[in-house]
Amino acid sequence: MRSIRHIAVSLLIMLPVGLLAQPWEECSLRDIEPGGWLLEKLQTQRTGLTGHPEALSYPYNTCLWAGEIPRMGDHGRDWWRYEQTAYYTDGLLRLGYLLDDRQLIEKGEAGIGYTLEHPWENGRLGSPLVDYTWPFAVFFRAMKAAYDVSPDPAILQALTRHYNSIPLAQLVRKRDIISLEGMLWTAGKTGDKSLTARADSAFRMRRELLGDRKLSRDDRVTPEFLRSPEPYKMHGVTMSEILKLPIMLYAATGDPWYKDLAVYSLDRLYEEDGLPDGLFTSAEWLQGREIRHSHETCNAVDMTWTLGYFLEILKAPRYADMLEKIVFNAGAGSVTADFKALQYYSSVNQFIATGTSNHNKDNYCSTWMAYRPTHQTECCAGNIHRLYPDYAARMWLRGKKEAVAALYGPSRFRYSDALSFTEQTEYPYGQTVTITAEAAGRKQRARLTLRIPGWCTGASLTLNGKPVRKPLAAGTFVTLNRRWASGDKVVLTLPMKAERNEAYGGGAWFERGPLVYSYAIPADFRKDTVRYANMNGKYPADDEAFPCWDIRPSGAWNYAVPADAQPEDDGAHLRIPVVPIEWDWDKGPHGELLTPDIPKNITPTGPEQYLELVPYGQTTLRLTVFPVLEGRNQP
Known part of the structure; x- marks a missing residue:
């Protein structure tokens, strides 16, 4: 077995990451001001379940991560309540930043403050009752959102200690492996190559490091599993979460092996299990492509989060197309318009939704397909709060001297103190996107990059009323590099054709x-x-x-x-x-x-x-x- 030292040395002699195309990055949510239909969605979410966790019942009616959450009865394992409330806290906090809602922000940040103030003796973060790092792997995303808004070195220091506290033998087990997401992000912020080396070793050598013990369900997703000719048979959320890791490792190491594995695995998941609404079957486990199978609402959120990394790192429009399709269809269809009830399982065809209408084998004839604020297992009731805030977070991305309109929706993006872009659109219900520059004082130099979706033929683009002479092929990005003056107006028209599919x-x-x-x-x-x-x-x-x-x-x-x-x-x-x-x-x-x-x-x-x-x-x-x-x- 190769040693960790060997892995670290090998990383140092690899192609420097700087020679790769620099990934796009998420912006501070303070720099994105939602408008139009998106603002209405977020406000409805606030007046709905996100702003009323008491309606969700346990464990959302507790202190969340701002203390130790007591058990209620015998249902569920000890880590469940921390995973579920971590999902909720991430959505709650991001919603607060987007709406500039002090009450939501304080509630979300209270959990971060408590967690930072109560580490284990070895630096581990999270409840001392739970020696399983998966719940914190979820909670990390709330800490990331807070750091992006207000970079606090204490967060990076605490995260570094946390990830160094996890033995490699534990890091490779079950969903502990998802800790690599936060580990790689932290390494990217601090420059700590030892974290990158440990992440590389844990994923690349996972099967070897697990040894000869009997593998649990989530242990089985290794590079060998992903390349195996056997159909993927795995829990849907585990697949959604793990598939982000090879693409993040590609960005961190520059090794094309990771890129090939990531792209192959995602494509294959959809070939084997994809559905018309943009998601894949996941009645807990992957089920194949038959229309009768449902998908778990958690996956509508987890897969869009993973696709965001593919988009940022590979800069390929198809991942934005996939992300939008999930949010606008599978995601939106799993929650009521007033954001007061959701399904655990949701289907492309569903003719009834009651307390006994679940047609999936898992929890057959139970409440799992009803629209309810409370559910038997609480993960989806926490995860749904991330759906629209995560979409808003990836609408505008940052590149080097570049503003990227990656996903479309009415919004205002503060590129710098001197330059902002306001996007007016009814997209996805309308086909015109208008972006107007606002420059403080003199003209400001920046690149504005726009996406031409893969489904769109015949796109047109004007700048201040004049046609832009650039290729506008389906499935590409187009960039305008100029000095922007206030009032400069870009109009992108994306013809939408109604189509029949088999x-x-x-x-x-x-x-x-x-x-x-x-x-x-x-x-x-x-x-x-x-x-x-x-x-x-x-x-x-x-x-x-x-x-x-x-x-x-x-x-x-x-x-x-x-x-x-x-x-x-x-x-x-x-x-x-x-x-x-x-x-x-x-x-x-x-x-x-x-x-x-x-x-x-x-x-x-x-x-x-x-x-x-x-x-x-x-x-x-x-x-x-x-x-x-x-x-x-x-x-």
């Missing part, structure tokens, strides 16, 4: 730009006050203000599309021809109604009609992937 295993679905479209099934919302046994005594603090929902269809959902059907586009909605068909519920052992799979044999039951489709993220009950009726035979 689903894996049969069926058709429709998209326009970054948005997937669904039929919003007419729904009957009723407050569900049943105290389900699987909830371990947890229920919302206020059933009226933050109810659990029993949502059942109040209209038909059993439609197919003709084989030659194409969408009509009015700019806001899509319209498609459909035919009603025989398609009945699946049922659980006690008659529970469950969303059925797409039928293989299709029998029409009525004449052709038209349905209006709306953006997936605006739906609760939805039909997204339609069965396909060959021919146009009428009953």
Whole structure:
């Protein structure tokens, strides 16, 4: 086995990182001012669950990381409550910075202060009750957000001691390996090459360092596992989290082996398990590409976070495209519009969402697909708070003398004290992005980089009303390098074409730009006050203000599309021809109604009609992937 010293020496003789393209970086959230629809989303989040953790019940109604969290009953392991509240704290704090909300900021920073003031004797950070570094690997992200806003050397010193306190034998085990994220970030800030060397050794030699002991579930994700010809069989969150590590190690070491492994593994995950809404199946475990399978809401957040690293390091537009698609579709569709209830599992097709409608094998016929503020296992109820703040954090990135509009949304970006850019857009609902410069005093030199999404053909760009003579190919970035004066206006037009796609295993679905479209099934919302046994005594603090929902269809959902059907586009909605068909519920052992799979044999039951489709993220009950009726035979 190679020694750590050998690894460290080998790093020193590798190609210097400086010869690589310098990665883009996240900005301080103080430099991003959300506007328009994005500001409305964030404000709704504040008045919803993020601002009312008591509605989430345990463990969010505790001190969070500003003290020791007591157990409640026998449910869950000791580390669960720290992982879950770390997710929440990260989202809470980022939301506070974006909205300049002192109350949210103080609540989030209180946990950071307590954690820094109460290290273990050896420098380890986190609860002394939990000798598992995964919860702090999550909490690190809140500390990163705080450092980006106000660089405090005490944070870097504490993080360095923390990562040095983790023995290599522990670092490679289970989700302790996710500590490499914070370790590499800390090394990048401090220049501590020993941290980079340990991270390189832990990941590259993980299988060897684990030895001959019986491997746990999360131990198995090694470079050998990722390259194995066997289909990926793994917990979805573990995959979402680990896939960021090789791309971060590529940035830290310059070794192209890491880049190749990262790109290959991410591509393969989507080839084996990808769904139309931008995410992948993950009813706890990866499930394949069949439309009937759900995805865990945690992955809508964790994968967008991982894709952010791919975007920053590889500077490839496709990762921004993937990130947007998850947020606007899978992510938005898993939480109610008022941000007061969410699903643990969410599906591309879901015709019912009740306390007994979970059609996945995991926790079959339970509450896991209902829109509720409280859930049996609490991770998704904490993680959802990161979705929109993380999107806002990656909208604008910094390069060397460069402002990068990587993701689109209404906002104002402070590039420097003397130069800001204001972005006005209805994107993803509109196709025009207008960016106006604001320079204090004399003109300011900077590069402004804009993304042309991979789905967009025929993009156009003007500067102060005149066409920009630069290539605007789909899936590229375009850069304007100039001295900016106040009032300089850039207008980017991204034509969005409605398209029909064929689903894996049969069926058709429709998209326009970054948005997937669904039929919003007419729904009957009723407050569900049943105290389900699987909830371990947890229920919302206020059933009226933050109810659990029993949502059942109040209209038909059993439609197919003709084989030659194409969408009509009015700019806001899509319209498609459909035919009603025989398609009945699946049922659980006690008659529970469950969303059925797409039928293989299709029998029409009525004449052709038209349905209006709306953006997936605006739906609760939805039909997204339609069965396909060959021919146009009428009953």
